[in-house]
Amino acid sequence: MARINLLPWREEARRERQRQFMYSLLGTLVLGAILVLIVGLFYDQRINIQETRNGKLQSEINRLQQRINRINELEKTRDRLLSRKAIIEELQASRSLTVEMLDKLAKSIPVGVTLGNVRQQGNNVTLQGSAQSNARVSAYLQALDESDLFLGPELQYVRASQQPASRVETYEFAIRVRLNPRRESAQQNTADQAAGGN
Numbered sequence: 001m002a003r004i005n006l007l008p009w010r011e012e013a014r015r016e017r018q019r020q021f022m023y024s025l026l027g028t029l030v031l032g033a034i035l036v037l038i039v040g041l042f043y044d045q046r047i048n049i050q051e052t053r054n055g056k057l058q059s060e061i062n063r064l065q066q067r068i069n070r071i072n073e074l075e076k077t078r079d080r081l082l083s084r085k086a087i088i089e090e091l092q093a094s095r096s097l098t099v100e101m102l103d104k105l106a107k108s109i110p111v112g113v114t115l116g117n118v119r120q121q122g123n124n125v126t127l128q129g130s131a132q133s134n135a136r137v138s139a140y141l142q143a144l145d146e147s148d149l150f151l152g153p154e155l156q157y158v159r160a161s162q163q164p165a166s167r168v169e170t171y172e173f174a175i176r177v178r179l180n181p182r183r184e185s186a187q188q189n190t191a192d193q194a195a196g197g198n
Helices: 009-108 134-146 181-197
Strands: 113-121 122-129 151-162 171-179
Touching: 009 134, 009 151, 113 151, 122 134, 122 151, 134 151, 134 171
Parallel strands: none
Antiparallel strands: 113 122, 122 171, 151 171
8 A cells, every 4th residue: 555645744844954954054154253353363363463563662852863863963062063063173273273374474574664553264365555655565565475485465455545644655555465375284284293292
């Protein structure tokens, strides 16, 4: 005799398939959530490590920036000290040069010439005075030209004196001359060598 299954087996099979589908869907969701959580933790850990590195780098950059600022301050101080040293050396060199200049001027003045004003601006010197004749002014120019301390003496003017003299007519003159800069540097080197030898 043939057996007839009167149970709703198709509905049971469908329910079983739906249950298996739901289990697999739930398992997939749980597995996906676990996978997302693991990947998120991994990247959070990488981000934390990178932030720690960035913090260390930033603190090192700040420390180096402080050192750079300190070095810049020291360089500015050094530049100020070097400029002061150069000024002091220049004053030391010009002190002896001024004495030598006055000595040479006194020795080069011919008879009949009187200096009334000596003005120095850097390496330029202006000499003003009076002379008994034009020839004496010319002799004075030649004496200045022969000196190794003075370069290129130029006669600015020579004219008859406006002040009445007793019997002799006098002439006023102005001469511009430059100091020899090579001579000044040679004197400074000699002074430096003498200071180094002591």
